[in-house]
Amino acid sequence: MKLFGHIALGLLLGYAALAALLYVFQSRFVYFPEMGGVDRATPAQLQLPFEEVRIATPDGEVLHGWFVPAPQSRATVLFLHGNAGSIVHRLDWLPMFQRLRLSALLVDYRGFGQSTGQPSEAGTHADAEAAWQHLTEDRHVPPGRIVVVGESLGGAVAAHLAARARPAALVLHSAFTSAPDLAADLYPFLPARWLTRYAYDTLAAVRELRCPLLVAHSPGDEIVPLAHGRRLYEAASVPKQWLELAGGHNDGFIFMRDEWAHRFEEFLQRHLPA
Secondary structure, eight states, rough: OHHHHHHHHHHHHHHHHHHHHHHHHHHHHHOEOOSSSSSSSOGGGGGGGOEEEEEOOTTTEEEEEEEEOOOOOOOEEEOOOOOOGGGGGGGHHHHHHTTTTTTEEEOOTTBBBBBOSSSOHHHHHHHHHHHIIIIIIIIOOGGGGGGEETTTHHHHHHHHHHHHHHSSSEEEOOOOOOOHHHHHOTTTTTTTTHHHOOOOOHHHHHOOSOOEEEEOTTTTSSSSSSHHHHHHHOOOOOSSSEOOOOSSSTTHHHHHHHHHHHHHHHHHHHSSSO
């Protein structure tokens, strides 16, 4: 019995230590930025003209981004990426945007790529708002000509922005309903909802939307279950469209590039005034 008690105590202490580590070092499980240095790739590798952008935030950070114009542009995409890497890893999106005559602003959150600072939930939202202001105030792009696109964690940031800024449309790719919901799916052996210090409540933001919504998700997504995408789609009370992808969390767009472009074009024709 004593041996059993020692084993049980050891397991309990190990479980508590794991939970404590996840709580204390949580940001390291949320953000995986490519920090510092010079970007290894630019849109020039795709033979696309682009402009280096530096955006100052109200709290003193400087965000790095690219503005990539499209010939005879009909609208501008504000692209908000996921929790890993930087805009360097999102070059694959640009040919589709060009094909659809969409200019694009890709911007790194604070602490990502060449942007200054440290990432945080409030920081990512502030960074998205600063990028929005750059488009609307510095470049004089009308809100009704901006399509906000968010992937994964960027979907939460994009939805939060779209619920307040009212762009022409919102596109969510492989997005989750909330950080606690996703944590519960990823760590079912832990009281993840209680341990999660991040909200990233995409579902709440979607319920507040006043612009059209396109939700794209793959049944093969190994990180964010398909149910998250379906719940986001079903929660929206605005004109909406569903696109089922193939492939995993990070390559669904690549596998479905042609279908993406076709369905995105349909969505734009339906909801973007000529």
